[in-house]
Amino acid sequence: MIAAPIRPTSVAPGYVMPTGAEIVFVLLGVVALGAALLCVTSRNVVRAALWLVVSLGALAGCYLVLTAEFVAVVQLLIYAGAVVVLLLFGLMFTRAPMGPGTDVDTANRPIAALVALATAGLLGVLLVDAFRLSYVDLSTVQPGSAEVTGSALFRSWVLPFEVVSVLLLAALIGAIALARPEVGTRESR
Numbered sequence: 001m002i003a004a005p006i007r008p009t010s011v012a013p014g015y016v017m018p019t020g021a022e023i024v025f026v027l028l029g030v031v032a033l034g035a036a037l038l039c040v041t042s043r044n045v046v047r048a049a050l051w052l053v054v055s056l057g058a059l060a061g062c063y064l065v066l067t068a069e070f071v072a073v074v075q076l077l078i079y080a081g082a083v084v085v086l087l088l089f090g091l092m093f094t095r096a097p098m099g100p101g102t103d104v105d106t107a108n109r110p111i112a113a114l115v116a117l118a119t120a121g122l123l124g125v126l127l128v129d130a131f132r133l134s135y136v137d138l139s140t141v142q143p144g145s146a147e148v149t150g151s152a153l154f155r156s157w158v159l160p161f162e163v164v165s166v167l168l169l170a171a172l173i174g175a176i177a178l179a180r181p182e183v184g185t186r187e188s189r
Contacts, residue, residue, distance in 0.1 A: 024065050025066070028061040033055075049087050049088050053080050056080040060076045070149050
């Protein structure tokens, strides 16, 4: 007697039938990647900062799709809000040229583009190879509330969190020292 093969009753998730959340995630990723590309290739510094806002906003949308609402709000408030405003304030404070800059072009642009494409290709191959068979069912993931994020941050990731805070403090002190070179010199006494 030959037994009939057992067929699964439900269809396993895969790449052939993406869900709506996966489609939105990919679209937001494409927007973030395109805006980041426009940010680094823009010749106008103010427009580059605005493309950075678009890229960071799309990244916050990716966090929303991944049910990490708290991280998405922090992304919008801290990065897209405060950091970009600080960047624009720094540009205006230093009286940097606001128009297109012609002095930033070099003859190494084709080589840099080739190295960037090779690096992106290598990273893409490594990511696809590492996560080829991985699938996360978003319906079973615990939402990214402030309690869950804070618990993970201050239990599992407390050392990297403190290292980043010291690094940011050092960057702040360096920025103050660069902005006010006359502090501590003999001419200011």
